[in-house]
Amino acid sequence: MTRIFLNGREIEVAADTTVLRAALDNGVYVPYFCWHPRLSVAGNCRICMVEVEGKGLDIACNMPVSEGMKVLTDSDEVRAARKAMMQFLTLNHPVDCGICDKAGECTLQDYHFAYNGAPSISAEPKVRATKFHDLGDRILIDNERCIVCSRCVRFTHEVSRSKALGIQGRGDTSLVRCEEGRRFDDPYSDNVIDLCPVGALLSRSFLYKARVWFLEATPSVCPGCARGCAIRIWHLRADRRLQRLDPRRNLEIARVTPLDDPAVNGPWICNKGRDLAAIFERPRADQAMLRGRPVPLAEAISEARRLVDGAKRRTALVSSWGSDGELAAFRDHLAARFDVRVKPDHVPQPGEIVEDDILIRADKNPNTRGARALFGERPVAFEPGTDLVLVWGEGFDYSRVPAGAKVVLLGSYLAPENGAADVFLPISVQTERDGSYTNSDGIARRFEACFPPGETIAHAADLFAAIGGRP
Amino acid sequence: MMDLGRRKSYWNRPTLGLWERSYLPEVLRGLAVTGGVIARNLARWLTFRKGALTARYPEERRADYAAGNRGKHVLTTRPDGRPQCIACMLCATACPARVIEIEAAFDPADAAHPKHPARFEIDYSRCVFCGLCVEACPEDAIRMPQDVPDLPSHDRGEMWLSRDHLLGWCPRSDAAKPYPPGPAGGGEGGSL
Numbered sequence: 001m002t003r004i005f006l007n008g009r010e011i012e013v014a015a016d017t018t019v020l021r022a023a024l025d026n027g028v029y030v031p032y033f034c035w036h037p038r039l040s041v042a043g044n045c046r047i048c049m050v051e052v053e054g055k056g057l058d059i060a061c062n063m064p065v066s067e068g069m070k071v072l073t074d075s076d077e078v079r080a081a082r083k084a085m086m087q088f089l090t091l092n093h094p095v096d097c098g099i100c101d102k103a104g105e106c107t108l109q110d111y112h113f114a115y116n117g118a119p120s121i122s123a124e125p126k127v128r129a130t131k132f133h134d135l136g137d138r139i140l141i142d143n144e145r146c147i148v149c150s151r152c153v154r155f156t157h158e159v160s161r162s163k164a165l166g167i168q169g170r171g172d173t174s175l176v177r178c179e180e181g182r183r184f185d186d187p188y189s190d191n192v193i194d195l196c197p198v199g200a201l202l203s204r205s206f207l208y209k210a211r212v213w214f215l216e217a218t219p220s221v222c223p224g225c226a227r228g229c230a231i232r233i234w235h236l237r238a239d240r241r242l243q244r245l246d247p248r249r250n251l252e253i254a255r256v257t258p259l260d261d262p263a264v265n266g267p268w269i270c271n272k273g274r275d276l277a278a279i280f281e282r283p284r285a286d287q288a289m290l291r292g293r294p295v296p297l298a299e300a301i302s303e304a305r306r307l308v309d310g311a312k313r314r315t316a317l318v319s320s321w322g323s324d325g326e327l328a329a330f331r332d333h334l335a336a337r338f339d340v341r342v343k344p345d346h347v348p349q350p351g352e353i354v355e356d357d358i359l360i361r362a363d364k365n366p367n368t369r370g371a372r373a374l375f376g377e378r379p380v381a382f383e384p385g386t387d388l389v390l391v392w393g394e395g396f397d398y399s400r401v402p403a404g405a406k407v408v409l410l411g412s413y414l415a416p417e418n419g420a421a422d423v424f425l426p427i428s429v430q431t432e433r434d435g436s437y438t439n440s441d442g443i444a445r446r447f448e449a450c451f452p453p454g455e456t457i458a459h460a461a462d463l464f465a466a467i468g469g470r471p
Numbered sequence: 472m473m474d475l476g477r478r479k480s481y482w483n484r485p486t487l488g489l490w491e492r493s494y495l496p497e498v499l500r501g502l503a504v505t506g507g508v509i510a511r512n513l514a515r516w517l518t519f520r521k522g523a524l525t526a527r528y529p530e531e532r533r534a535d536y537a538a539g540n541r542g543k544h545v546l547t548t549r550p551d552g553r554p555q556c557i558a559c560m561l562c563a564t565a566c567p568a569r570v571i572e573i574e575a576a577f578d579p580a581d582a583a584h585p586k587h588p589a590r591f592e593i594d595y596s597r598c599v600f601c602g603l604c605v606e607a608c609p610e611d612a613i614r615m616p617q618d619v620p621d622l623p624s625h626d627r628g629e630m631w632l633s634r635d636h637l638l639g640w641c642p643r644s645d646a647a648k649p650y651p652p653g654p655a656g657g658g659e660g661g662s663l
Contacts, residue, residue: 098557098559098561098609098610099557099558099559099585099586131582131585132579132585208558208575208576208577208586209575211559211560211564213564214560214563214564239569240569242572243572243594244572244592244594244631245572245574245590245592246574
């Protein structure tokens with residue numbers, strides 16, 4: 001341990017840490033653009049200047065602590081240096097916050113108000129650079145906004161290791177670009193949008209969709225694979241619901257960002273996690289049916305109950321997308337009367353990355369481990385004489401249903417098999433309920449409801465109680 | 472000096488005297504007041520004079536709005552006729568009644584104005600005509616002239632006005648604003 005003086009306060013810090021980390025850990029905020037806790041130190045933005053008594057100004061992110069050093073983070077010299085640095089960083093930065101998607105969560109914007117606040121003192125016109133340069137299918141770069149902090153470049157070299165990005169040119173003509181002849185095809189590419197301290201890196205899917213202060217984030221868990229990354233699902237705030245424009249946007253996922261969870265995913269998620277809307281916003285099934293005939297939900301439930309009670313040998317295929325609470329409800333109400341098998345709802349799609357050594361797991365279901373903990377690891381199969389199959393969720397080949405067996409299906413999305421099932425019950429999806437998933441490492445994480453379920457849609461846990469509970 | 476220690480009571484409790492509590496005399500007095508107004512207006516109407524100040528909206532409209540009245544919104548245009556609005560949504564943010572809804576669109580062809588409003592809707596059934604949208608606008612894209620909306624309807628849905636109407640009902644151009652030239656040379660051009 002090393003003893004340093006931070007603004008006159010004596011603190012004990014680890015001997016191998018830096019002044020910036022020591023300050024942040026001890027509740028003293030030092031501004032930074034290029035530094036990131038998970039990336040190497042670049043030391044190029046020069047905004048984290050602090051004063052060491054007797055030694056003058058230097059950057060805190062690259063300054064190791066030494067015994068007895070006296071650090072000042074808010075002296076007159078430091079404030080003057082920060083203000084000058086902000087003038088320099090905004091020298092060529094366009095004042096187009098009005099049309100910048102980062103506005104509202106932009107570090108440069110916040111620091112301008114906190115540390116500068118003055119208009120530009122430069123008499124020269126701003127240097128113009130490429131706007132909306134095409135980096136790849138998912139990301140555009142606005143080079144006028146870029147402050148060349150190199151966070152995105154270091155991310156592709158150190159975290160995703162695709163080495164896709166680099167900086168060409170120098171000085172005020174520096175441009176972040178892909179390797180020549182290559183597109184930004186990194187499977188973790190969208191993390192650079194969050195990493196970017198300004199609005200230079202822009203998501204094509206979120207471009208001009210909403211101002212961020214119209215959105216709110218619900219903590220959730222990515223169901224894309226068994227890693228179960230912690231995410232934030234952003235959607236329109238309740239007091240910003242649209243009336244005149246497309247009201248479906250009120251129930252849409254605007255974007256997905258990672259939620260820093262050191263035990264699971266750190267501050268990153270893969271691009272599949274960004275595209276959860278493609279999973280959850282497929283056409284929904286919202287009508288209970290008996291062999292394709294629409295009926296009220298209550299009638300379908302009583303028919304399901306009658307079929308379950310009347311069957312002799314029953315098999316249940318439970319969903320590995322069910323939450324821990326739903327799986328427990330199934331165990332409590334129905335499992336005793338069923339031969340229960342855990343079914344993989346999703347398998348890797350063609351072209352999808354099956355597994356890597358960063359985050360992506362081969363099992364494309366969020367709660368296989370939670371389901372197997374309750375119901376064992378036996379593969380999907382049917383004992384001879386099975387006359388009732390309860391299918392919960394997707395990913396089942398209905399040609400495998402034993403001849404003559406009745407099918408009770410709980411599903412969320414429109415599919416041809418819904419109409420063929422003897423009983424079809426529409427159930428909610430993850431964004432419509434609370435719950436938790438247990439990831440492949442056995443770590444359980446909670447997710448919260450973002451949207452209300454439709455009136456004709458039930459939660460699976462309630463259906464299990466209604467079908468299996470005592471009358 | 473106000474006594475800050477004691478909480479001031481702002482609500483005057485009604486004190487009823489014997490006259491008020493006897494009920495009927497006060498009721499009759501009230502009826503006499505309203506009856507007098509009816510009789511006076513009726514007498515003026517029968518003698519072909521204007522009675523009450525009530526205008527028979529919407530057939531009849533008052534013409535005496537103050538010069539500074541803030542009425543129906545105008546969206547200003549650039550010299551080429553496209554809306555000045557950049558869809559920054561600061562008006563929608565500032566609006567205390569939350570009646571402005573904007574759908575932004577991306578136009579890569581126009582380097583100076585890549586963001587523009589594909590839809591711009593104002594709900595006049597809830598607008599409070601405070602003018603905060605006009606103050607919030609960084610582009611002088613929305614103004615409120617004197618004219619009032621005049622949207623009598625039995626349906627709230629018909630009290631929304633959309634982008635093309637707001638651009639066209641009282642065309643105003645904001646030609647004074649210079650725009651910087653596009654990016655010069657550097658890099659491989661504004662490709663998309």
